[in-house]
Amino acid sequence: MITVRCLLAIAAAQNWSLSQLDVNNAFLHGDLHEEIYMSPPPGLRRQGENLVCRLNKSLYGLKQASRQWFAKFTEAVLAAGFIQSKADYSLFTCKKGTSFTALLIYVDDILITGNDQKAISSLKQFLQSRFKIKDLGDLKYFLGIEVSRSKQGICISQRKYTLDILKDSGILGAKPVAFPMEQGTKLSDAGDLLKDPSQFRRLVGRLIYLTITRPDITYAVHVLSRFMHAPRMPHMEAALRILKYLKNAPGQGLLFSAGNNLKLRAYCDSDWAGCPMTRRSTTGYCVFLGNSLISWRTKRQKTVSLSSAEAEYRAMTGACCELTWLRSLLSDLHLPHPEASILHCDNKAALHIAANPVFHDRTRHIEMDCHFIRDKIQDGTVSTKFIPSSHQLADMFTKPLGKDPFLSMLGKLGVLDIHSPT
Structure with missing residues (x-):
């Protein structure tokens, strides 16, 4: 996700276009190099027979499926003249003269950006000839992240995902709070154990994915994740406070400035x-x-x-x-x-x-x-x-801050809510 944010920041600064593609039945394109057998699907097995099928191509459900699909895709993209990044193997780049194109893939979702629209169009045609590709147009929604673009830059948020968490938790009617954790809070293994820890674990797991676009809750979620093995009542109360903070601004996210x-x-x-x-x-x-x-x-x-x-x-x-x-x-x-x-x-x-x-x-x-x-x-x-410590932006990631320093830090980190009324 750091690579995704980095690519979006560069695209905003360079005013590059952002396109999104989806590969239909991606795992079915993979070639198998091992001998793998499976039981015949229902309807093909006769009574009394004890036969198995040998797979020639990859199927969904195989542990090799994702690896073989990525190997097949990498082979195709390299044949198109792209170079695979050594820092992130899911990133491919191609530079010919002044033309530059970057491709980023996550399973079957593809993100393409660059300064040459003709090169991007030819890349889409090439991928369509090798795989069954669905062109989703300009980037709007990627891996649960909502992407908005304006003259000021690109803004990413997870508003729909946040509202789903609030709805499932049943606190849409709760009173919102201005910051996620009280200043001076020190959670420990004191307090009554939760009767059903699965609810707490599921909630924290969902909040961890929300930190992709919400650096403001990173520290609070990190502290809660230390108690996944034996959560207690104070931990659940701290998690509910984070939800009340999210209700205050569910559409809050990051701005990648054009300047x-x-x-x-x-x-x-x-x-x-x-x-x-x-x-x-x-x-x-x-x-x-x-x-x-x-x-x-x-x-x-x-x-x-x-x-x-x-x-x-x-x-x-x-x-x-x-x-x-x-x-x-x-x-x-x-x-x-x-x-x-x-x-x-x-x-x-x-x-x-x-x-x-x-x-x-x-x-x-x-x-x-x-x-x-x-x-x-x-x-x-x-x-x-x-x-000076008063200007240290990393303070938000090491300790719970009070309301005033917390809100002051948000603006310096580039956190904003495009859905809030002006």
Whole structure:
């Protein structure tokens, strides 16, 4: 989904067209290389016979079906002159002179963009000759994501999906709230166990998919997902509060601005010893392509950090890994970044540890893979920069914020609701 958001941000900035295709019976196109047998379907088996059928082509229900379909599609697209991205194997690009075309596939849904309409039309004709393709026209609805376009850019949201969650949960009549989690909330394994945990698990699972376009609920959903094995009443109450927040603006989503310099920058932060049960810290980062938010993450660190500087240093390393991958992805999209990508951090001690490759007693227990960021700084891939905590955009992904800082952060992240009255 990061690749999808990245491609949409580039298309908005470059004013490229966006087309959507659908492959009919995609898995039936796959070729099988193994010997696979199946029981005859009902109606073909005679009484007393004990026969099986050997499959020559892929069928729905086989564990090999998706792999064989993707191999068949890849072979066809490469034959058309496209190059498969090494950063994301589902992305294919073709550049001939000034003409550029990008193709992104997810199972049987295909997204095509580029600056040459004739090349896009010829690609559609080629795919139609190899597979049975349904042209869905301009991109409007992709993987449950609603896409709207205007002169200001491209906006993505999951309004229908959000309303379905609210309807199934039965709280359409509840009073909405302005932010998803109360400031200072620390959920633990205290409280009465839920009699039916399946309802909580299903709800959190649906909310996880909603974070594709809603970075504002990412931290709250991440905290709830820690208690899937044994959810309790306080956890369910926190989940219902998220639903009340969603009711406040079900059509809220992300804007990919048309005015964009397409330069990578990132913000990273950590909440030291934020987990009350394990005392592990929470890493949070967000990455912008120009002024468009394309990647974000909230994750509990694997080990306990002995200081806030160490927790911040681990967060910097995670953000640096994401920047490295995104630079590779943009290079495949023929948008190289010769200058360093800026990584903003609000901890000076962590910045000094990253910049100074001298051995420190306070860092000798940190795993060697965390020092990956030092190499990236030295080779000019990443450049670190101090930022005051009041301007740290990654705060939203590490801790619950109060109403005023939360609402202030939303605008800076590019979150808006195109369905709200003006």
